[in-house]
Amino acid sequence: MSDWVRVARAEEVQAETPLAVSLDDDAVVLARLGNDIFALEDLCTHDGSDISGGCIVEGAIECPRHGARFCLRTGEVLSPPAYEGLHVFPVKIEDGDVWVRDDRWD
Numbered sequence: 001m002s003d004w005v006r007v008a009r010a011e012e013v014q015a016e017t018p019l020a021v022s023l024d025d026d027a028v029v030l031a032r033l034g035n036d037i038f039a040l041e042d043l044c045t046h047d048g049s050d051i052s053g054g055c056i057v058e059g060a061i062e063c064p065r066h067g068a069r070f071c072l073r074t075g076e077v078l079s080p081p082a083y084e085g086l087h088v089f090p091v092k093i094e095d096g097d098v099w100v101r102d103d104r105w106d
């Protein structure tokens with residue numbers, strides 16, 4: 001099982017603005033919905049764009065390139081042109097720090 005990695009302070013994750021961080025060698029985007037913070041792969045499944053450059057709309061993150069939308073909670077595609085979802089990583093917040101774990105290979 002992979003270790004938890006501290007990736008940001010919770011106050012750095014603003015409600016309207018995705019935050020790009022690194023999880024070991026992988027790009028991850030953090031996004032806030034109320035008190036919850038979600039961590040998804042920062043790589044659009046449509047054509048490989050950094051999704052962290054997009055915006056947060058109605059509980060989803062929208063790719064800046066062609067507008068595909070992915071659910072922040074589940075990673076599922078809510079709007080094309082992407083058809084494959086994004087991985088959502090486990091997140092925990094301790095003492096104001098955001099920790100993420102890469103569970104893809106567990």
Ligand code: FES
Nearest residue numbers: 044046047063066
């Ligand atoms: S690269 Fe993201 S929608 Fe096309």
